[in-house]
Amino acid sequence: MANFLEQLPKHLQEIAERVNVLTPEAILTTPRIRFMDTRTCDLDSCVHSCTPEDVRILKEAAAKWLEQTPVSADSLFKIPARLKWSRVTFGCAALDQCTGGGVSIRGITEICGNSGVGKSQVLLQLSLSVQLPTTLGGLGKGVAFICTEDAFPSRRLLQISKAFEARYPAEKLNFLGNIFIEHQYESEPLLDCISNRLPQLLQEHSIGLIVIDSVAAIFRLYTDFDKRARDMRRMVHALLSYADKYDCAVVCSNQMTATEETGETRMEDVPCLGLQWANLSRTRMRISKVPKQYKQGDQLLTVRKLEIVYSPETPNAFTEFLITAEGVVNVPKPSRPTAIKRKLI
Numbered sequence: 001m002a003n004f005l006e007q008l009p010k011h012l013q014e015i016a017e018r019v020n021v022l023t024p025e026a027i028l029t030t031p032r033i034r035f036m037d038t039r040t041c042d043l044d045s046c047v048h049s050c051t052p053e054d055v056r057i058l059k060e061a062a063a064k065w066l067e068q069t070p071v072s073a074d075s076l077f078k079i080p081a082r083l084k085w086s087r088v089t090f091g092c093a094a095l096d097q098c099t100g101g102g103v104s105i106r107g108i109t110e111i112c113g114n115s116g117v118g119k120s121q122v123l124l125q126l127s128l129s130v131q132l133p134t135t136l137g138g139l140g141k142g143v144a145f146i147c148t149e150d151a152f153p154s155r156r157l158l159q160i161s162k163a164f165e166a167r168y169p170a171e172k173l174n175f176l177g178n179i180f181i182e183h184q185y186e187s188e189p190l191l192d193c194i195s196n197r198l199p200q201l202l203q204e205h206s207i208g209l210i211v212i213d214s215v216a217a218i219f220r221l222y223t224d225f226d227k228r229a230r231d232m233r234r235m236v237h238a239l240l241s242y243a244d245k246y247d248c249a250v251v252c253s254n255q256m257t258a259t260e261e262t263g264e265t266r267m268e269d270v271p272c273l274g275l276q277w278a279n280l281s282r283t284r285m286r287i288s289k290v291p292k293q294y295k296q297g298d299q300l301l302t303v304r305k306l307e308i309v310y311s312p313e314t315p316n317a318f319t320e321f322l323i324t325a326e327g328v329v330n331v332p333k334p335s336r337p338t339a340i341k342r343k344l345i
Contacts, residue, residue: 004065012058015050024062031313032100052097088209088249089137090122091129091164094330095306098319099285102129102137105208105249107282108239110215112254112271117287118304118323119253123211124157125327126251128164128175130209136168141208141248142178144201148190148217152181163326180205187218187231194238208248210239216255216272229276236280252281284309294322294331303331 004024005013016022021030032055087101096102103109103126113119127145132138145152161175180201184190201207215232222228239250254277256269271278271286278284290303307318320331 004062007065008058008061012054012061015054015058024065027062028059028066033313033315036315052100056101086134086139086247087137088126088130088139089132090328091125091132091137092321092328092330094319094321095122095328096137098306098317099308100314103209103249103251104283104313105139105243105247107243108236108250108252108280109283109285110252110254110271110277110281111285111287112256112309113287114256114269117289118328119287120153120213121156121323122287122306122328123213123251123253124153124160126209127157127179127211128161128327130249131173131175131178132168132171136171139208139248141206142180143209143211144180144182144198144207145211145213146182146184146190146193147213148184149214152183159325160327180207185217187222190218191231191235194235198238198242202242202246202248207246210242210248210250212250212252214253214255215277219277220255220257220272225276228273232273232276232280283311283314290320296322296324 005016005022008016015035016027019030019034021027021034032052035050035055035058036052087099087104089096089102090099111119111122123145127143130138130141130143133140157179158176164175165173182193182197184193198210219228219232222231242248243250255272257272258267259270271284286307286309288305288307290305292303293300294303295301301322301324303320304323305318305320308314308316310316322329322331
């Protein structure tokens with residue numbers, strides 16, 4: 001599609017031509033890491049390598065082009081590429097930049113971490129940001145939130161929703177009215193909920209995010225590991241079919257467990273459920289606490305880190321963030337001291 005490439009800036013045209021991705025559909029479905037791969041470039045061209053911001057602008061231009069281009073009748077039966085590969089914003093610029101725009105609606109995204117690091121806080125904010133319109137990084141849809149541990153943190157959700165209402169006053173969204181909550185503490189009721197009740201909810205309401213907080217609370221109690229593997233595959237198969245049919249994101253939190261390294265006495269924290277679960281998720285992100293704090297008013301806030309452990313389309317990266325009363329936010333940049341000018345006598 002020459003017309004599409006011609007309307008791009010010169011350096012974006014060179015990026016697309018270098019990896020031989022020339023159509024807007026191909027640009028949207030090509031992983032970001034392919035655009036940024038410089039292994040096949042000449043030494044002189046590596047100086048002008050592609051940046052994450054270039055890829056973001058290129059994909060946005062492709063999405064806008066497809067949105068404005070007239071469609072044929074047969075394309076109405078296909079999922080538009082801009083919807084199939086869209087993402088849900090975290091509502092935090094640092095997390096969005098690290099993850100390439102947020103949580104993908106393809107496959108299952110796992111967010112793991114030790115107790116108290118902020119996994120549920122991130123999930124609550126995702127439950128609000130997915131309701132934003134697509135122009136703000138959301139999907140304009142509701143949430144199916146399944147709790148398997150403690151009671152749902154409704155007061156904390158109300159607190160963050162007030163901050164979102166103040167941040168996006170023009171949207172006038174009923175954030176709390178679009179979140180559907182279910183509590184399940186055993187495996188069989190959970191599987192029955194996902195297999196029977198969740199499809200009915202997806203048919204009756206527009207759902208853009210399915211959250212399970214957490215998978216470890218249910219499946220780590222199994223003593224029959226063969227049955228656990230079968231039940232996990234059964235659950236994941238159902239969730240993937242819903243994600244593909246309704247274009248919604250699926251996010252599951254996971255706990256950590258201590259394991260001893262072979263030949264050493266040092267203990268290491270690893271995600272629960274082992275390789276049985278790791279092979280079922282598409283993307284794994286890990287949240288941890290950083291040994292430093294940020295002072296906000298009279299409070300000392302612990303800095304958190306989100307790290308991409310593995311993902312088929314996003315390189316391993318990490319970023320830092322804070323959890324405040326308003327939700328998940330960037331770590332403010334330190335202000336530079338103002339220089340004092342002295343008059344020469």
